[in-house]
Amino acid sequence: MNILLGSYEFLIMKNTKKALNISRLFIYYNGQKIDNPNAYKLEDIGTYLSSAVIGLKRFGCCKEEMFPHTSANLNKRPPEHCFIEAAKYKIKEALVVAVDLNEMRGCLAEGYPFAFGLETFQSFLRAGKNGGRVEMPNLYYEKQNQQHGWHAMLAVGYSDLSRCFIVRNSWGKSWGDNGYCYIPYEYMCNKDLCQDLHTIQLVDNDSARRTTTDVVNPYDWNIDKNKPYYIPPNYPYQDFDFTFFWKLNDTFNYFANLWSKGKTLPLVWGSLPTDDVIRPDRTPVLPKNEVQMSFILWIDSKNNANAQIEQRFTAGGDVKVDFCETYSKGEAHISRLRERIRSSSTFQVICRGYYRDENKNPLNLLQFLNNNGLSHIPVSVFTQDKSGLMNHLQRQGPAIGIYDWQQRLFITSSSEELITNINDKNKNKRYR
Numbered sequence: 001m002n003i004l005l006g007s008y009e010f011l012i013m014k015n016t017k018k019a020l021n022i023s024r025l026f027i028y029y030n031g032q033k034i035d036n037p038n039a040y041k042l043e044d045i046g047t048y049l050s051s052a053v054i055g056l057k058r059f060g061c062c063k064e065e066m067f068p069h070t071s072a073n074l075n076k077r078p079p080e081h082c083f084i085e086a087a088k089y090k091i092k093e094a095l096v097v098a099v100d101l102n103e104m105r106g107c108l109a110e111g112y113p114f115a116f117g118l119e120t121f122q123s124f125l126r127a128g129k130n131g132g133r134v135e136m137p138n139l140y141y142e143k144q145n146q147q148h149g150w151h152a153m154l155a156v157g158y159s160d161l162s163r164c165f166i167v168r169n170s171w172g173k174s175w176g177d178n179g180y181c182y183i184p185y186e187y188m189c190n191k192d193l194c195q196d197l198h199t200i201q202l203v204d205n206d207s208a209r210r211t212t213t214d215v216v217n218p219y220d221w222n223i224d225k226n227k228p229y230y231i232p233p234n235y236p237y238q239d240f241d242f243t244f245f246w247k248l249n250d251t252f253n254y255f256a257n258l259w260s261k262g263k264t265l266p267l268v269w270g271s272l273p274t275d276d277v278i279r280p281d282r283t284p285v286l287p288k289n290e291v292q293m294s295f296i297l298w299i300d301s302k303n304n305a306n307a308q309i310e311q312r313f314t315a316g317g318d319v320k321v322d323f324c325e326t327y328s329k330g331e332a333h334i335s336r337l338r339e340r341i342r343s344s345s346t347f348q349v350i351c352r353g354y355y356r357d358e359n360k361n362p363l364n365l366l367q368f369l370n371n372n373g374l375s376h377i378p379v380s381v382f383t384q385d386k387s388g389l390m391n392h393l394q395r396q397g398p399a400i401g402i403y404d405w406q407q408r409l410f411i412t413s414s415s416e417e418l419i420t421n422i423n424d425k426n427k428n429k430r431y432r
């Protein structure tokens with residue numbers, strides 16, 4: 001219940017200018033009763049997030065001091081005066097969030113954290129010691145984490161550059177990055193691994209509403225740092241959970257770098273430095289080496305031959321290559337980064353001459369880029385049949401309205417030519 005409690009307390013503070021310490025056992029009891037309405041005696045076996053949300057809509061929640069978190073109150077019905085007080089803080093609007101990247105980011109962009117349940121594995125535990133970086137689990141080899149199989153957490157922000165959600169855990173500030181972690185989009189957007197997403201968007205307590213306090217937020221990396229918030233005048237900054245206002249679409253690459261005294265260091269999995277250099281200081285100025293990075297999307301499998309070429313691209317440390325095995329995954333990758341790369345001169349695409357299973361070729365890619373305002377993106381085609389492909393494109397191009405394919409496509413069967421072409425374009429980069 002800690003996670004749902006955080007979202008609930010945050011919304012009360014935001015809407016009513018009150019910092020309330022809410023009773024988690026009150027929420028827990030009502031969730032259990034909704035799960036087991038006919039149970040004579042409740043057992044401490046947990047409850048669903050959806051049931052807890054229903055309980056908050058139906059009953060609200062009282063203060064912690066009225067029904068404190070003690071062993072004596074566990075599984076016990078709260079006194080009647082708790083329900084009377086709780087009715088002042090019922091949820092008026094709670095929504096189910098779909099396991100969909102755009103909907104999840106959209107919810108956060110509107111300023112609402114969402115609670116969710118995630119199936120965790122042994123690799124998840126490593127995030128506690130590596131600054132909160134959660135690895136994508138290997139579903140074929142990892143055993144389910146027996147201690148924390150399905151685990152509830154709270155998403156409070158996201159980073160398109162790192163392709164991860166910024167998540168509040170409930171295991172204390174000594175875990176991860178001051179109690180937070182970074183979970184890959186791929187992990188949280190898997191409907192088999194992430195379920196039961198809910199967001200609270202309105203607490204029904206109109207009588208308690210007050211005007212805003214004009215407070216300039218002291219955290220420079222904070223989202224909308226000059227916007228006034230519902231913050232009580234006597235609420236000390238050092239205790240305020242400011243990470244609820246995390247800078248959305250954060251530009252720090254959590255899965256590639258670490259901060260150390262205002263500078264970035266490469267993140268090397270398995271050999272992480274001590275905790276004092278793991279946590280980013282979130283300075284709003286983008287580090288110099290981040291500005292100079294180049295990015296390549298390679299729409300093909302990462303086989304041995306391609307991996308060797310990738311090593312040639314990344315040898316200088318300023319190039320990052322992402323592989324997408326299929327054409328459709330490549331389109332999805334570009335769609336996620338569309339706004340970021342629209343004005344970029346450091347993003348390139350490498351594709352095959354033909355995707356047999358999907359019946360797609362480089363002309364389809366050019367058409368997709370045109371439709372998304374990305375016609376400036378350089379495309380290199382790496383194929384074993386250069387002459388055959390060019391003959392095919394010569395015939396098909398005019399039929400689908402692509403007349404400039406010869407100027408826009410660099411087609412080669414030589415790995416050396418491919419490397420030279422990509423590196424030449426990287427030398428001419430201006431900004432990311």
